[in-house]
Every structure is written in structure tokens, then in C-alpha cells.
Amino acid sequence: MPAMENGLTYKNAGVDIDAQDQALARIKELARATFTPGVLSEIGSFGGLFTLQPENPEAPVLVASADGVGTKLKVAQMAGKHHTVGEDLVNHCVNDILVQGARPLFFLDYLATGKLQPHVVVELVSGMARACQVHGCALLGGETAEMPGFYGPGEYDLAGFIVGLAFRDRLLDRNRVAAGDSLVALPSSGLHTNGYSLARKVFFETLKLTVDSYVPELACTVGEELLRVHRSYFAAVWPLVEAGLVKSAAHITGGGIPDNLPRALPPHLGAEIDLKSFDEPAVFRLIRQAGKVPEEDMRRTFNLGVGMILVVGEQHVGQVLSRLVLHGPGWIIGRVVEGAGVRFVGERVG
Known part of the structure; x- marks a missing residue:
């Protein structure tokens, strides 16, 4: 399939995450006064x-x-x-x-x-x-x-x-999180409800496809892939919350792992994410390659196959992983480390 000469970004697809962050800083001041x-x-x-x-x-x-x-x-x-x-x-x-x-x-x-x-x-x-x-x-x-x-x-x-x-x-309280805690990921069902301005530009403008176009890499039509239902994690995670097995959690939506995971961590702690721990779904690989999307944009625009991340104490990791098997397995995607921010290590799978 053909690709654009110049790489696509979420910003030139019409969405500026940095501008949203600047607006949010002012909104916080206005809301706090109420x-x-x-x-x-x-x-x-x-x-x-x-x-x-x-x-x-x-x-x-x-x-x-x-x-x-x-x-x-x-x-x-x-x-x-x-x-x-x-x-x-x-x-x-x-x-x-x-x-x-x-x-x-x-x-x-x-x-x-x-x-x-x-x-x-x-x-x-x-x-x-x-x-x-x-x-x-x-x-x-x-x-x-x-x-x-x-x-x-x-x-x-x-x-x-x-x-x-x-x-x-x-x-769930991020202030209970400590360095060394494990990060347990749950898979997404696709794009969920984020990144569609960029995804639509790739599929419908760059690749010139329609919603009815069958894509071998996806083993379905464009419409079927893009309309996969945003997964609910309630059935899988609520029993873990009731049992006190989860310290904190992040729903991976707009902003991806880099912007959402820090919301579940204390300001002085960060996360190390092991890219070797999971196989990125085909839809994200196709968007990256066809749109020549820079890696930073991919990570801040899409969930990349990770819909939720739980912060779990080391003593509870075994219980959490065994219980998640009933709802579609989770996996250890990384760990909590000293110093703010999210760091990606290892080679991306797929």
C-alpha cells in the first residue's frame, strides 16, 4: 500500500495535544476556585x-x-x-x-x-x-x-x-505507589475511542480506502476494525479492587501511556515500560507504516494495544495475573521507578 512522502502527526491531522495541556492548566485554576x-x-x-x-x-x-x-x-x-x-x-x-x-x-x-x-x-x-x-x-x-x-x-x-x-x-490512591511496584497491562480491543483523526487520515486519505475495503493485514474491513467496541475492564478489574490487590490504575486513552500512566503515579515516581512484553496489534503497525507516523506521535496518540495498566505490589502480582486469566490474560508490562516520566525500553514487538 502507498504511503505519504512526509510523515503524518496527530497535530497535522487536526489535534494538538500540547495546546490541550496548556488550556487544561488554566482550566484547573478556574475550576479550583469553585x-x-x-x-x-x-x-x-x-x-x-x-x-x-x-x-x-x-x-x-x-x-x-x-x-x-x-x-x-x-x-x-x-x-x-x-x-x-x-x-x-x-x-x-x-x-x-x-x-x-x-x-x-x-x-x-x-x-x-x-x-x-x-x-x-x-x-x-x-x-x-x-x-x-x-x-x-x-x-x-x-x-x-x-x-x-x-x-x-x-x-x-x-x-x-x-x-x-x-x-x-x-x-485507588496513587500516593500508595512505591518504586518497585509492578505494572500489569490489560489488552485493548483496538483503537478504542482515541486517535481517530489521525487514523481516518491514514485510512481514507493516504491509503484511499473506504469503510468497506477489506485489508488483509487486519483480516477484516476498515469499518470493522475502526468500529471495534471500546473494551470495558469492569468485570476483570472490579474484583481485584474489592480484594485490595490494586494500588492505582490508569485508563490508557488520549495521550497514550506517556500522558495517562503518570496520572496514576506520585509526582516523584515514573514508569519503565518494556516494549518486548507485548505484541503490538496490526492496526497500529499499519497506521505507523502507511502514515510514516513518528514514534512519539504513535505513543501519545494511540493505546498501541494497551487499554489499562494496574499498579500492583510485588506480593500481589501472582494473584492478579491468575485472576485476570478468566477475563483475557494480563501481563507485566513494566515497573515503577524513581524519577518522574515514562521510559520505554527494549525493542518493539511486531
Whole structure:
């Protein structure tokens, strides 16, 4: 397959992660000024923590998060298949509060479109309802906005808001992490819901493919690959959280391992990631090669086959790995080390 002469980056595909980080620094200041005594977390955590009883250490904690599906929606719209992106949305939000140590209580959605198409709405909500049922989470309500002139024909956007429950003594806490702790990875099911601006540019502009194009390297069509459902890790990880076997965890979303794993570590500690420990899925190899994407961009744009990383004390690694076998095995991807930042060692597999 042909490739571009000049390598693609996430920035020239339209997404500037560095600009987002700069904006977030200012947003943190604005949000912090609104904090009340019930707030237990800083902006930038995977989920926000709030308690109704700040003085009671045994009081339950509400954990909330909001997210969207991003330009994966474009692929769904191109394919005319809308039943999976609603599931993506719920699973993404469930994972974000799971890494705080919370189980989901209820979910709300926001759907905006140029012209409401009932069959599309039904498909979207059926996906959300299916995922909510799996997690014992109520689809409590939402908002549908019809905005002609703002969205083009067939276009829509989707966002979700989740609230979960945790207890302060069971919250996953990065301050419990120590140098020498193991990093246990769980595989992703594909791109999940991140990096689609760059992926779409590679598949549809560089390679000139369509959603129906069969790609031998992927053993499926482009649409089938790009619409794989964002995996939920709740069934695999929640029992480990309840058993006290996990210190901290990171959901590997936008920003990849370099930007997400440090959110699960104390500021003075970093991570060493062994590239030899896993085989990178074919879709990422194809994007890298066809788009001539620099390695730094690959690592900060995509999960590269790693959907979640658990920080586990050495004494519990055996138990964690044996329990994960029931849900699709995990593996030791690296360890916690002194000094901030993420370092990659070894040769990439595949």
C-alpha cells in the first residue's frame, strides 16, 4: 500500500495535544476556585471525587466523569452503523471511574444532531442501554438537541456523563505507589475511542480506502476494525479492587501511556515500560507504516494495544495475573521507578 512522502502527526491531522495541556492548566485554576468542602480530587483525575459528608472518613464518595466518542463517530456515520458507539461511550466512562475505585450507579447522555433521525437515535441508545445493563448501571436520562445549520446532514455528536460510588478507604490512591511496584497491562480491543483523526487520515486519505475495503493485514474491513467496541475492564478489574490487590490504575486513552500512566503515579515516581512484553496489534503497525507516523506521535496518540495498566505490589502480582486469566490474560508490562516520566525500553514487538 502507498504511503505519504512526509510523515503524518496527530497535530497535522487536526489535534494538538500540547495546546490541550496548556488550556487544561488554566482550566484547573478556574475550576479550583469553585471547589467546596466536599471535593476530594483535583482536576485532571480520571474521575472527580465528591462526598456529602467531608468530615466523615467512612462516608461514601461519588465519582463522576464525562466523555465523548470523538471522531470515531465519523466512521459510524460513514458505515451507517450506529449501534456500537453508544456502547463505546458507556464503557469509556465506566473505565474512567473504575480506575478511581468506583462502581457505576447511573449514566446520562447528550445527543446533538442537525436533523433527528429516529432509527439512528434508537441505535445509539440501544448501545448505551446494552452497556448500562451489563454494568448494573441505570440509564437515567439525557438530552437530545436538534441543531439544523450547525451539524450537516447525517452528522451528530454524542457525550456521556457517569456517576459511580466508592468508599474512601477503598479508593485507588496513587500516593500508595512505591518504586518497585509492578505494572500489569490489560489488552485493548483496538483503537478504542482515541486517535481517530489521525487514523481516518491514514485510512481514507493516504491509503484511499473506504469503510468497506477489506485489508488483509487486519483480516477484516476498515469499518470493522475502526468500529471495534471500546473494551470495558469492569468485570476483570472490579474484583481485584474489592480484594485490595490494586494500588492505582490508569485508563490508557488520549495521550497514550506517556500522558495517562503518570496520572496514576506520585509526582516523584515514573514508569519503565518494556516494549518486548507485548505484541503490538496490526492496526497500529499499519497506521505507523502507511502514515510514516513518528514514534512519539504513535505513543501519545494511540493505546498501541494497551487499554489499562494496574499498579500492583510485588506480593500481589501472582494473584492478579491468575485472576485476570478468566477475563483475557494480563501481563507485566513494566515497573515503577524513581524519577518522574515514562521510559520505554527494549525493542518493539511486531
